[in-house]
Amino acid sequence: MKKSKGLIEIAAVITFGLFCAGDLLAQTINVPSGTVIELRMETGLSSGSSRVNDAFRATVTRSVWFDGRIAVPRDSRVEGRVTVVQPAAPRSKSGVIGVSFTQITIDGRRYAINGALTSLRADERRQILDQEGIVEGGSSAGRNTVFIGGGAGAGAAIGAMAGGGKGAGIGALAGGGLGILGALFANGNEAQVPPGSEMAVVLLRGLNVAVNNNAPPRQGRDDDRTLYISADLVRGAQTALYQRRYYQGPSNGRLDAGTRRAIAHFQIDNNQPGTGDLDRETAIELGIVRYDNGNGGQGRNNGNNGNNGNNDGRRR
Secondary structure (H helix, E strand, O other): HHHHHHHHHHHHHHHHHHHHHHHHHHEEEEEEEOEEEEEOOOOOEEEEOOOOOOEEEEEEEOOOEEEEEHHHOOOOEEEEEEEEEOOOOOOOOOOHHHHHEEEEEOOOOOEEEEEEEEOOOOHHHHHHHHHHOHHHOOOOOOOOOHHHHHOOOOOEEEEEOHHHHOOHHHHHHHHHHHHHHHHHHOOOOOEEEEOOOOEEEEOOOOOOOOEEOOOOOOOOOOEEEEEEHHHHHHHHHHHHHHOOOOOOOOOOOOOHHHHHHHHHHHHHOOOOOOOOEEHHHHHHHHHOOOOOOOOOOOOOOOOOOOOOOOOOOOOO
16 A cells, blocks of 8 residues: 555656646747737638628738747637628629638647738728727727628728628618728628638737747748737837827836727838837837847837826826
8 A cells, every 4th residue: 555655756746747737838938819820821702602691811021029038939720600691682792701810720739719801001001900990999809800802812802890790780871880881881892802812910909829838939921920928018109109199198117909090100201111019120219219129129219108107097
């Protein structure tokens, strides 16, 4: 009995040690809500043939880095489902396709996600942002961003429906809720999204990605996306955006919906993709980062990071 008890204790110690070692090797990176991930469609969609609940796949086209570590590598697979289909009515109403993004596979691990369609085209992105601002509190809960027949290139534009209408109500909302894209809705064309179409997904809920610290470092590329989420740099961005009249909220260091909209509008006005993420190019343009020391590095702050002004969370 004593021998058996000793063996059990040894096994427990070994198991605990392996658990701790695994915990040290595998840590997590938080990809916050609101992060935009750029995609390329693998599956084609059409308002004339697609059906609600049809599955589709896309791949990540640009890696996303946080704090010197890669969170979402290029070529990660994203999956989703069709949520709304409205076929075109010739010479009267264009087709509409609504989608949701439900899963991402990173380094062989699958993660459930809650993601919405968005665009990086300046006109489409600005219209989507404006519709988001109409939703109470800037919440994305009522968002319904869709493909609309009659767009250039891929045969579909991307626009946001006012009020988040779905199903039978989508047609009624489209005419008055599409802003500058509303004219497309009367073209009577199907929404065609062929394989190879480029778009983006915005995360409506944060995601914790496991990272193996013992794995060899990944080689970065010049077009990878380096994002900043530290409170100091976000506070600096809020102060700089306030000075430029893009932002009216508190300098609280939180990358919330209002801050993201201000960043996105600043990016669009400066000929950058309006992601709303505080990326390297935007941080440099705002003057809160002097240089970047590689993928994910925060570089140096030039002192305009919110510590030289209203950094107590209130505007005076």
